[in-house]
Amino acid sequence: MTEPARGEKEEKEADHHPYRRPVDAATLILVDRNAATPKVLVGKRHDKVVFMPGKFVFPGGRVDKTDNRIPVAAPISPELEANLMKGSPKTPLPRARALAIAAIREACEETGLCLGRRCEGTVPKFEGVWQPFSDAGLLPDPSGLFLIARAITPPGRVRRFDTRFFTADASAIAHRVEGVIHADAELVELVWVELGSKPLADLHPMTKNVLRELELRLETGPLRHDAPVPFFHFYGGRMHRDVLA
Template structure:
């Protein structure tokens, strides 16, 4: 799931695969002088990046399109998600934001939501929210970057990297992190801490963008949003939005 950040350039070895929509959530604790980010350590038995620290994330699920939410995504966030090519619909933009919340809850047990009687109707991958009486709340998300896996890989993702403040965590599900799970440990690390140097190169690029944004003060929707993608065999970085 968290392999959505794997966007390093690699020689073509496979037929063309259309990238799948995916989302990653970078939770930030700003209560101390140096902000901390939440990362999970992957199980040593998994094929991709065993034992490495990653941010929670994964592919958009069909339920992400139709699930009720506690509050709509901000208009500014929607505008950012709609930029860049290929063009997407408003429903798809909403699903990307909702996906980030679902994946974070599935992989870490930390849920961003609000209490609502309507939560009782949730099922499938959203059952943990129903059990907690929560509807997902994407109103506190900010888009930090977008990255598309280069051609030539069996698995390709068009990943949007979101961030949210830790104060948005409304509920914690116990038992999600254990020795047999995908993530076996959760750690809050200061941005710049040595263990983060082991992140995938693209993930480090996005983390650097998050660090830059945090150093400028409160997060804003009008900040630059880099878009990493390969064109003519070379990595390019476009700017999707922003004036800051």
């Protein structure tokens, strides 16, 4: 059964832009569960960027056409594959894998935190955004990712994304690139904040929807792949929450 999502008032359809097909994107929410109240990692955007200036966000961005071709330390789990392929039309397996890899790439690029694993033998020589992995002797490791939600930006927006929201435990961070966060960067600060704390109240309405889903999952114990995965999408004048099947 479909139900309206939280924040629907902020997500009313805009009609001042032509229809744009949403592009695939991935977001990663890193969770630290070492204390009684879990913490999540957020970054504060620069005050002068065009999109969401000064706001706290989770690292993420669009899928790159090369993401599915990057060697990995371990594949995504069959259960995660199945969750990513749900929906209509069905997501092809290469695209599903690319989404998971994109989440790791964006996190490393925007925060300097790399989810990877040291492997026996020679690590391929990566270039560009993947270079920190080869410099540290790592291969990206998506095996510990969980899918929390999927959301599509409403029609009428200048930018539209079909975003998969992943989460991973902070213990999966294998390397930190220094100098990524600074006063002139896209993200000027990284903060580990407790769930329910003030910085999270200022998140984008859809991100708050997803974070609430994560909170509910964490309250039940260790994350599992067999939990329902919500799908937030826009029709009939408002945002709705379905479950991927």
